[in-house]
Amino acid sequence: MDLPKIILRSAVPLLIGIPILWIFQGAVGGPGGTETAMAVILMMAGINVILAVSLNVVNGFTGQFSIGHAGFMAVGAYTAAKITVATNSLEIVGIPTAVSDQLIFLFAMVAGMAMAALMGLLVGMPSLRLRGDYLAIVTLGFNEIIRVLIENTEFLGQATGISGLPKRTNILWVGIAVIVTIAMAKRLLGSTHGRALLAIREDEVAAEAMGVDTTGYKVRAFVISSAFAGLAGALLVHQIQLCTPRSFTFIKSIEVVVMVVLGGMGSVTGSVVAALVLSFALEGLRDVQQYRMVMYSVLLIALMLTRPTGIFGTREIWDMIPKLRKKVSS
Amino acid sequence: MTEFLQHLVNGLSVGTIYALIALGYTMVYGVLKLINFAHGDVYMVGAFAGLYISRGLGVDQEPSLAKAGVVFIGAIVICAALGVAIERFAYRPLRQRARLTALITAIGVSFLLEYGFQLPPVIDGEVPFPPGPTPRFFPEPFARVDFEPFGVHISNYDIVSLVVAVGFMLALQYIVYRTKFGTAMRAVSFDASVAGLMGINVNRVIVWTFALGSGLAAAAAILVAGSRPSINPLLGLLPGIKAFVAAVFGGIGNVQGAMVGGLILGLSEEYVAGYLLSSYRDGIAFALLIIVLLWRPEGLFGRVRAEKV
Numbered sequence: 343m344d345l346p347k348i349i350l351r352s353a354v355p356l357l358i359g360i361p362i363l364w365i366f367q368g369a370v371g372g373p374g375g376t377e378t379a380m381a382v383i384l385m386m387a388g389i390n391v392i393l394a395v396s397l398n399v400v401n402g403f404t405g406q407f408s409i410g411h412a413g414f415m416a417v418g419a420y421t422a423a424k425i426t427v428a429t430n431s432l433e434i435v436g437i438p439t440a441v442s443d444q445l446i447f448l449f450a451m452v453a454g455m456a457m458a459a460l461m462g463l464l465v466g467m468p469s470l471r472l473r474g475d476y477l478a479i480v481t482l483g484f485n486e487i488i489r490v491l492i493e494n495t496e497f498l499g500q501a502t503g504i505s506g507l508p509k510r511t512n513i514l515w516v517g518i519a520v521i522v523t524i525a526m527a528k529r530l531l532g533s534t535h536g537r538a539l540l541a542i543r544e545d546e547v548a549a550e551a552m553g554v555d556t557t558g559y560k561v562r563a564f565v566i567s568s569a570f571a572g573l574a575g576a577l578l579v580h581q582i583q584l585c586t587p588r589s590f591t592f593i594k595s596i597e598v599v600v601m602v603v604l605g606g607m608g609s610v611t612g613s614v615v616a617a618l619v620l621s622f623a624l625e626g627l628r629d630v631q632q633y634r635m636v637m638y639s640v641l642l643i644a645l646m647l648t649r650p651t652g653i654f655g656t657r658e659i660w661d662m663i664p665k666l667r668k669k670v671s672s
Numbered sequence: 673m674t675e676f677l678q679h680l681v682n683g684l685s686v687g688t689i690y691a692l693i694a695l696g697y698t699m700v701y702g703v704l705k706l707i708n709f710a711h712g713d714v715y716m717v718g719a720f721a722g723l724y725i726s727r728g729l730g731v732d733q734e735p736s737l738a739k740a741g742v743v744f745i746g747a748i749v750i751c752a753a754l755g756v757a758i759e760r761f762a763y764r765p766l767r768q769r770a771r772l773t774a775l776i777t778a779i780g781v782s783f784l785l786e787y788g789f790q791l792p793p794v795i796d797g798e799v800p801f802p803p804g805p806t807p808r809f810f811p812e813p814f815a816r817v818d819f820e821p822f823g824v825h826i827s828n829y830d831i832v833s834l835v836v837a838v839g840f841m842l843a844l845q846y847i848v849y850r851t852k853f854g855t856a857m858r859a860v861s862f863d864a865s866v867a868g869l870m871g872i873n874v875n876r877v878i879v880w881t882f883a884l885g886s887g888l889a890a891a892a893a894i895l896v897a898g899s900r901p902s903i904n905p906l907l908g909l910l911p912g913i914k915a916f917v918a919a920v921f922g923g924i925g926n927v928q929g930a931m932v933g934g935l936i937l938g939l940s941e942e943y944v945a946g947y948l949l950s951s952y953r954d955g956i957a958f959a960l961l962i963i964v965l966l967w968r969p970e971g972l973f974g975r976v977r978a979e980k981v
Contacts, residue, residue: 407775468966471969476965486913486958592909596779632787639784640784642779646773650773
């Protein structure tokens with residue numbers, strides 16, 4: 343495929359998505375923090391979709407087990423929060439304030455992604471050389487180190503965090519981010535890079551013997567995954583308008599792992615469905631908060647005992663319905 | 673000098689505890705190749721088992737050495753049983769599956785214990801069960817006596833804890849290297865399927881390994897609860913992870929490695945926190961872990977094993 347065609351194909355989901363999101367935004371969320379409860383739930387669900395799909399790139403496609411996703415979220419969130427708070431009163435000359443605010447937010451999100459990606463590179467380079475379970479413990483350790491560092495840094499507001507963030511996250515931004523994340527995952531899966539990742543998942547030693555640069559591919563997948571975790575973090579803190587280390591604990595990481603595992607390790611649509619189902623289910627369970635984590639853990643154990651590859655396994659939704667399958671593959 | 677000695681005492685007392693917990697991780701990893709994430713929570717259950725037993729015996733009204741012994745042994749037995757149950761119901765069905773599956777299950781079990789213990793009470797009492805998120809006070813099993821040799825503050829709890837912990841480690845060392853069961857355990861650790869063909873009952877070895885490891889975690893919990901009496905359902909989280917770090921440090925699957933790893937971790941935490949960065953205490957373990965893994969991916973005493981396809 344030549345370049346213009348690739349660009350066109352990449353733009354199609356956004357060209358279709360943005361108008362729909364725009365209408366949606368008008369329907370459920372008014373401007374300037376007057377959004378309905380429904381809009382809040384939708385945004386949270388969208389952020390969870392970004393997290394689950396991005397973690398799936400490492401845990402599902404590559405078969406490595408990372409449990410420190412919240413650490414990368416924190417990096418992206420704090421980077422973006424510092425930028426938007428510092429530039430809150432500024433505006434780009436010659437553009438209306440509303441537009442300039444959004445541009446600054448876009449810049450903050452991209453900066454958050456870049457910082458998270460950099461952190462992913464720093465953590466991934468050494469730890470992805472290790473085999474097996476060690477990555478889990480290193481990422482968990484990284485998550486804890488980030489938390490300890492934030493709690494000890496005055497610049498980042500220590501345990502109280504940064505408050506008074508401008509409210510920038512809206513349905514449109516979350517929607518665009520979701521589309522970009524899913525498109526990234528789908529296109530990655532279909533690429534040479536993605537095939538190499540799948541080979542590593544199936545048998546790392548064999549893949550290496552076939553000449554796949556296993557560490558290199560794993561590190562790149564890890565960096566991509568961290569970048570999108572950073573994006574989700576940036577969106578999250580500009581939704582709740584507060585950036586504290588409490589939002590990015592080990593528990594948050596596990597919540598995302600549960601989504602990925604539930605949906606199926608390696609299934610993009612599976613992650614999306616699981617993230618949506620769990621987000622809405624948790625909303626319904628708000629009255630019985632204390633049972634929430636118990637249900638999570640029981641769900642996790644039961645699922646592993648009965649369906650160790652998750653509900654969808656490595657299949658996508660359309661693989662399950664023969665008619666749809668033909669349409670998608672043709 | 674006094675400060676240095678004080679840190680040495682504190683570091684040793686924390687380090688032996690890490691070592692006791694790390695032994696459980698390392699033994700389970702040795703036979704199953706599984707990071708038993710729930711081990712830290714078994715430790716927590718040990719502390720609560722001790723609390724319930726001491727309530728039942730009325731330790732807080734009249735403490736005695738005999739009661740302390742009952743609390744200690746009782747907690748160990750309860751945790752050993754819990755460890756066996758976890759193995760039987762959560763890990764055994766998955767033994768032939770991918771290791772990732774077992775790891776996720778272990779995380780699930782860990783969360784189930786942590787949050788299960790925070791649920792609203794089912795059985796009411798002075799301390800209800802489950803105990804809920806409120807911190808509970810662990811009664812002192814015997815009178816505290818403080819010594820101040822050379823200006824260093826030591827209590828009889830520190831001494832008892834050190835003696836008991838070292839005693840347990842020596843006993844474990846004897847079991848692993850001098851008894852028939854220990855030989856079987858090492859054989860299973862080396863290659864479970866071949867050990868099975870040689871007539872070793874692999875399941876029994878694994879069950880006893882879990883029982884031993886969980887019992888040691890309970891012992892550690894009671895020793896800690898004596899000197900730091902506030903206990904809550906999340907108290908196993910950090911010591912659990914740190915003890916795992918200690919086990920990885922020494923080379924996971926290696927019994928002496930876990931002991932040395934625990935001591936190194938305890939001492940380095942104490943010295944770094946004492947002299948340089950007190951508020952970074954919880955991060956030190958992970959920083960050390962990453963450094964050690966980069967330098968020696970198999971840990972200090974670990975052997976490099978070629979991966980088979």
